[in-house]
Amino acid sequence: MKYLKSIFVLLSIFNFISCSKDSIKPAVDYSDVLSNSTNQVIINTYKDLNDKSKLLLIAIDQLKSNTSTGNLELARLAWRNSRIPWEQSEGFLFGPVDQQGIDPSIDSWPVNVVDLDAVMASPDVLNKTYVDALEGTLKGFHTIEYLLFGENGNKQLAEFNTRQFEYLSACTQSLNGSTQQLFDAWRTEGQNFGKNLIEAGKVSSIYPSQKSALQELVDGMITIADEVANGKINDPFVQSDILKEESRFSANSKADFADNIRSIKNIYLGSLDGSGSIAGFYTLLHQSKVSLHQKIVNQIEAAIAAIESIPGTFTTAITLNRPAIQFSQDQVRALQLTLESELKPFIDTF
Amino acid sequence: MRIFYAVAIGLLCFFSCADEDPINLEKVLAGGSTSVFAEFSNAFQFPAANLSPIELQNHRRGDVAFESSFVTAPSQINAGLGPIFNQNSCVSCHGKNGRSPFPDSENDLLGLLFRVSIPGINIHGGPKPVPGFGGQLQTKAVFGKKSEVSVKMNFIEIPGSFSDGEAYSLRKPIFNFDNAYIPLPGDVMISPRIAPPVFGLGLLEAISVEDILKHADPIDLDKDGISGKPNYCWDELSQSLQLGRFGWKAGQPNLLQQTAAAYLDDIGVTSPLFFEESSKHQIQYDGGMDDPEINNELLSLTTFYTQSLAVPVARNQDDPEVLSGSKIFDKIACGKCHVRNFKTGTHREFAFLSNQHILAFTDLLLHDMGDSLSDHRPEFEAQGNEWRTPPLWGIGLTKIVNGHSNFLHDGRARNFQEAILWHGGEANQSVLNYKNLSKKERTALLKFLNSL
Numbered sequence: 062m063k064y065l066k067s068i069f070v071l072l073s074i075f076n077f078i079s080c081s082k083d084s085i086k087p088a089v090d091y092s093d094v095l096s097n098s099t100n101q102v103i104i105n106t107y108k109d110l111n112d113k114s115k116l117l118l119i120a121i122d123q124l125k126s127n128t129s130t131g132n133l134e135l136a137r138l139a140w141r142n143s144r145i146p147w148e149q150s151e152g153f154l155f156g157p158v159d160q161q162g163i164d165p166s167i168d169s170w171p172v173n174v175v176d177l178d179a180v181m182a183s184p185d186v187l188n189k190t191y192v193d194a195l196e197g198t199l200k201g202f203h204t205i206e207y208l209l210f211g212e213n214g215n216k217q218l219a220e221f222n223t224r225q226f227e228y229l230s231a232c233t234q235s236l237n238g239s240t241q242q243l244f245d246a247w248r249t250e251g252q253n254f255g256k257n258l259i260e261a262g263k264v265s266s267i268y269p270s271q272k273s274a275l276q277e278l279v280d281g282m283i284t285i286a287d288e289v290a291n292g293k294i295n296d297p298f299v300q301s302d303i304l305k306e307e308s309r310f311s312a313n314s315k316a317d318f319a320d321n322i323r324s325i326k327n328i329y330l331g332s333l334d335g336s337g338s339i340a341g342f343y344t345l346l347h348q349s350k351v352s353l354h355q356k357i358v359n360q361i362e363a364a365i366a367a368i369e370s371i372p373g374t375f376t377t378a379i380t381l382n383r384p385a386i387q388f389s390q391d392q393v394r395a396l397q398l399t400l401e402s403e404l405k406p407f408i409d410t411f
Numbered sequence: 412m413r414i415f416y417a418v419a420i421g422l423l424c425f426f427s428c429a430d431e432d433p434i435n436l437e438k439v440l441a442g443g444s445t446s447v448f449a450e451f452s453n454a455f456q457f458p459a460a461n462l463s464p465i466e467l468q469n470h471r472r473g474d475v476a477f478e479s480s481f482v483t484a485p486s487q488i489n490a491g492l493g494p495i496f497n498q499n500s501c502v503s504c505h506g507k508n509g510r511s512p513f514p515d516s517e518n519d520l521l522g523l524l525f526r527v528s529i530p531g532i533n534i535h536g537g538p539k540p541v542p543g544f545g546g547q548l549q550t551k552a553v554f555g556k557k558s559e560v561s562v563k564m565n566f567i568e569i570p571g572s573f574s575d576g577e578a579y580s581l582r583k584p585i586f587n588f589d590n591a592y593i594p595l596p597g598d599v600m601i602s603p604r605i606a607p608p609v610f611g612l613g614l615l616e617a618i619s620v621e622d623i624l625k626h627a628d629p630i631d632l633d634k635d636g637i638s639g640k641p642n643y644c645w646d647e648l649s650q651s652l653q654l655g656r657f658g659w660k661a662g663q664p665n666l667l668q669q670t671a672a673a674y675l676d677d678i679g680v681t682s683p684l685f686f687e688e689s690s691k692h693q694i695q696y697d698g699g700m701d702d703p704e705i706n707n708e709l710l711s712l713t714t715f716y717t718q719s720l721a722v723p724v725a726r727n728q729d730d731p732e733v734l735s736g737s738k739i740f741d742k743i744a745c746g747k748c749h750v751r752n753f754k755t756g757t758h759r760e761f762a763f764l765s766n767q768h769i770l771a772f773t774d775l776l777l778h779d780m781g782d783s784l785s786d787h788r789p790e791f792e793a794q795g796n797e798w799r800t801p802p803l804w805g806i807g808l809t810k811i812v813n814g815h816s817n818f819l820h821d822g823r824a825r826n827f828q829e830a831i832l833w834h835g836g837e838a839n840q841s842v843l844n845y846k847n848l849s850k851k852e853r854t855a856l857l858k859f860l861n862s863l
Contacts, residue, residue, distance in 0.1 A: 155452035159506055160814030162521065165480075171489060173482035176554035183555075194518060196499055196551070198482050267810045269450065269726075277451035284453060291471065304487050409448075 089411070091271045092259065097331045097340035098278055099255040104247050105333055106150045106324075111240040113143035117205075118233040125226040130218055137209055141313055144202060148317050149333075151288070152324030153281045156254050157246035166239045169197030170307050172207045180228065187227040189234035200232050201239075203307070208232070210310040272411045278342060279405050282325045286397035289321045294390045298383070303376050314375035319368045322393065325400075326361045345408065353403055360396040367392040441804045441863070442611055442722025443755070443767025449723050454808045455508035455610045457721040461763045466719060473716025476709055477501040477508075481678055483553045484701050491704030494556045494688070494695045495549035496679035497524045501713065504606035504677065508720060509808075511606040512815035513584070513822035517562055520550055522606030523822060524677065525562070525586070528788060529598050535645035536652070537662070537791050543593050545689045547676040548601075556695040561590040571832065574847045581832060583783075584823050592694070600788035600795075603821035604659050611804060612657070613718030615771060616666055617764040619756035620654050626750060626774040637747045637837050639776040642799070644791045647671075647684055652791075656775050659820040660790040661799035670714040674705065682710045718761065723805050725770065727862045736859025739852055743844035748800045748837070750774040772803035772863065781835020784819070796836055807861040827860045828853070 120139035124132040147167065150158070158164050176199055185191060192200050208229050210216055245251035260266045261274035268274040293314070297305040308314045327333055331341025346354045367389035372382045379386065440446040445459035458470045480500045481492035497520070498504050504511050504522030511522020525548040528538035540546050544559055552558040569581045586603060588595060629640040642655035646664040655661035663669040671684035681688055681702040690696045727733050740746060749772040758764040777797040785796035793799075798820060806827070810816050816826045824830035834842050845853065 156814070159452070160512075162506070162519065165503065169480055171480070171482055171486065173486070173492070173553075175483035175486060179554040198480050198499060199554075267814075273450040273811075276449075280449075280451055280453050292475065296475070 091275060091345070091411075092261075093340040094331070094342055094345060095258045095261055095271060095274055097338050098328055098342060099247075099258045101332055101338060102327045103150075103153055103258075104244075104255055106146050106327070107240070107244040107247055109333075110143065110146035110150060111237075111244040113139075113146055114233070114236050114240040117143045118230070118237055121205075121226075121229050121233050125230055128218060128221060128226075133209075133218055133221075137311070140202075140205060140209055140311065141316065144308070144311075144313060144317065145320050147202065148320035149324045149327060151321050152285045152328050153278065154284065155277055155281060156257070157252070158243055161242065161246060163239050163243050163246075165197030165201075167201045167236065167243075168203070169201050170203050171198065172203050173198035174207070177204065177207070181224050187224070187231045189231055189238065192228075192231045192235040193238065200235050202236070203310075205229060205232050205236065206308065206310045206313075212310065214310050214312055272408070275342075275345070275408050275411065276405070278328055279400065279408050282328055283397060283400045283405065285321050285324055286393055286400060289318050290390050290393035290397055293318060293321075294386065294393070297375075297379055298386050298390065301379060303379055306376060306379075309376055312374040312376060315368055315371055318375075318389075318393075319365050322361060322364045322368065322396070325396070326365075329357060329361065345411075346404075350407065353399075353407070357396070357399055357404065360392070360399055364389070364392040364396050437768050438728050438770070439724050440768075441725050441770040442614060443769050445611075445614065445719075445721045445763065445767065446724045447721040450726060450808065450811065452507060452812050454723045454812055455608055455720065455805060457723075459613070459719050459721045459763050462719060463763070466715075466761070466763065469712060469715050470719045473712040473714075473719070476713040477505075477716050481680055484697070484704070491678075491680045491701065493549075493551075493553040493679035493690075494697045495552045495558060495690050495693075497547075497549055497551060497677045498522070499678060501609075501673065501678075505609050507812050508610055509608045509812040510815075510817070511822065512813060513605065513817040514564075517564055520562060524548065524550070524604055524606075525588075526602040526604060526788065526790075527595075528600050528790075529596060530600070537645055538789065541596060541599055543693055544595065544599075545676075547689065548588070549676075549679070549689065552695060557592045558590075559592055560588040560595070563587040563589060573850075573853070575850060577850065579828065579832065581829055582823055582825060584821060600786075602786035602788040602790075605817070605820060605822040607659075607801065608805060609717045610720035611722040611769075611771065611802065612666055612720070613758075613761065613764045614722070614755055614767055614769050615656060615773070615775065615802065616718065617755035617758045617761075617767070618753050618775070622753060622756065623654065623656075623775050627776055635747065636840060637744070638778060639748065639774055640778070640792065640797065642777050642790070642792045655791065655793075655799070658790075659798055659801070660793040661775065661777060662790045662793070666717050667710070667714045670717065671710055674710070674713075680704045683707050684710065718764070722769070723808060725804075725863050726807070730858075730862070732855050732858050733862045735852075736855035736857070736862075739848065739856045740859055743841045743848075743856075745841055746772075747841075748774055748776070748778050749803055750800075770804060770863075773800045775799060778838070779836035780833075780838065783835050784833055786820070803860065803863050805863065807863045827857050 117139040120136040124136045208225055247254045257266045257268055258274045261268035261271045293307060297303055303309055306314055308317050329342050331338030343354050371378045371385045371389055444461040447457040447460055458467055462470060479489050481489045483492050484490040492499050514521045514523050526546060527541045527544055527548055529541050531539040533539050538546055549559050550562060565585045567583045569583055572578045624641060627639045627641050629638055631638050642661040643652040644655040644662050644664055646653040647668055653664035655664055657663040657669045671682045674680040674682055675685040676689055681704045683703050686703040688696060688699055751770055751772055753769050753771060755764055755767045777793050777799055779796050780798050781796055787795040818824040818830040819833055824833055831845055832842060
């Protein structure tokens with residue numbers, strides 16, 4: 062997943078085996094940063110995802126009961142809105158989302174169109190239980206997107222039918238189940254996965270040290286920067302193949318990419334509103350690292366701005382505005398490089 | 412792709428701090444120069460640290476392939492799923508390149524599958540396919556087709572105790588099969604298998620046959636109770652029997668074939684190496700109009716991805732309790748089969764795999780593990796009770812990477828200790844020795860395993 066320069070790997074190993082005698086460095090407690098990242102950013106993002114996916118169901122059911130152009134637009138807007146916290150959660154794709162196999166139910170791609178057509182043509186009763194048992198490529202965000210927007214993003218009201226509405230509703234109920242599972246897995250009142258980060262270094266945590274929990278967070282940021290620059294942008298762009306674009310039906314790719322970078326921003330600043338918590342991840346950069354902090358903040362903002370200012374849709378820009386895509390990719394890569402070559406090695410010295 | 416600085420870690424044999432004993436890097440760098448330090452969930456997802464820029468690019472392309480979800484043909488992207496399959500992507504079984512947990516639901520078996528055969532051998536001396544089922548049970552099907560079977564799981568708890576009186580309990584899974592699309596024959600032999608981690612495999616492939624055979628002692632000539640038997644399996648490419656290295660019974664000779672077989676049997680994706688659907692001659696067969704469904708390039712890239720992943724370094728190797736556990740590991744003869752050290756040979760294609768000192772803790776040979784672990788199903792030279800020693804590198808990270816600590820060929824063990832206690836056959840004496848250890852010693856040994 063990550064393409065570290067060897068030199069950084071080497072530094073990591075040096076830091077790992079270097080003079081880590083406790084007597085050399087006084088122990089620092091990072092639990093405030095870990096608690097804040099968990100409670101203020103991760104759990105709140107998953108809560109928002111769960112709330113927004115419920116609103117999506119309301120909008121879909123509204124469309125089902127009253128099929129109008131206005132309700133179709135509202136349903137599409139609700140899909141975009143629910144997509145925001147999901148994309149903003151991709152900076153921390155570790156723990157239950159992966160370990161409980163939730164990710165494929167939420168965000169499988171591509172859509173299995175052949176099987177979807179076969180489901181539609183079948184006499185099967187379409188409900189949540191039915192969809193829950195299907196493959197990830199027949200449910201989740203992209204299947205809902207395909208049904209709401211259509212192959213070319215311009216699906217007309219007349220192209221919808223009762224069967225599709227039943228499936229949309231069942232699919233979204235299944236999505237609700239997955240987002241609820243994810244939220245419950247993390248929160249204190251549920252399975253409390255969050256305690257692994259908060260209590261890192263204690264026997265109650267899977268993380269042997271606070272340092273390894275911090276490395277988990279910084280590596281999550283690097284992973285999504287890499288994924289955006291070298292996967293999500295790169296594959297359709299370099300191959301000039303719009304079929305490789307993930308959120309093509311909804312033309313939502315620019316928002317997806319920008320929200321992925323905001324996922325980094327949220328963890329880094331320790332809040333969802335961009336204000337910067339007093340216990341944000343960035344506070345680990347003490348006074349000697351002020352310039353690094355400023356550099357990261359600037360690069361995050363530059364990456365978001367570059368993505369959002371790609372003219373038109375990402376799909377059209379692949380053909381018509383390639384320099385703008387190249388520029389945004391460069392900005393994300395610059396951020397990735399800083400996280401990888403400056404922030405991570407710094408955390409490795411803890 | 413960013414600039415890549417090749418740094419020869421091997422030159423840095425020792426690193427020392429003032430007033431401290433030097434740390435021998437060779438005791439830490441489990442994957443030689445491929446190693447990375449990582450103690451978080453992506454620990455098994457790094458490219459080998461010594462790849463060239465071109466290799467790094469190919470690794471990335473292989474990464475994409477490894478994560479790709481296949482869908483039913485025809486499709487403009489990732490076509491070729493099924494018609495019968497176990498999962499729709501490599502990563503569905505090998506989450507974060509790691510080990511599948513034992514499934515907690517019969518509805519989604521995750522990385523658990525079942526190999527099948529009937530008595531006798533095929534023309535190459537391998538397992539004889541079951542008419543109508545082939546060599547593996549596909550528990551899923553594309554829409555409108557029928558999966559081969561459904562699986563039902565039950566468990567038996569088997570109590571036991573240590574010499575000091577402390578009790579333990581082992582979980583034995585019992586699998587039953589129903590909803591078979593045609594009846595399974597009465598003499599079918601069924602072997603459950605869990606998906607293992609996929610990092611470091613290129614290094615295991617790079618060990619010379621001679622070095623592996625040095626550890627072999629099939630008829631126990633040295634009378635130490637440990638045999639070590641090579642498996643020889645059919646190599647499709649060379650059309651000959653070759654030393655088996657991969658799979659729970661060393662039934663695959665190399666990673667290209669291992670990968671192609673997984674594409675075919677697990678995902679239902681045909682390739683130039685295995686271009687006939689596993690469902691051929693079955694009612695689910697799709698006619699094969701699109702075979703092979705992936706080309707040589709994609710097969711090679713996915714294979715290369717498994718060859719070029721970094722091995723995470725061992726941790727806390729200077730911790731007194733870990734050191735004590737390491738000594739106990741040797742004292743009770745775990746290392747007789749879980750051989751610590753190997754040096755890879757010169758790899759024909761990939762310099763980054765050549766001449767690496769590795770700490771894989773495997774001899775890649777078959778050993779009798781006793782009746783309790785037997786699947787009662789032979790695979791080439793391997794009998795039901797014989798299993799290839801699995802590598803132990805990285806096992807201490809399983810909980811962080813995959814969120815569980817299920818081990819052994821079918822994931823039955825719920826932690827390291829249960830995995831040890833299930834050992835039988837050639838390992839009987841080692842297990843007896845383990846049971847006779849004090850609580851403190853047992854804890855130290857487990858801590859050592861957790862440091863790998």
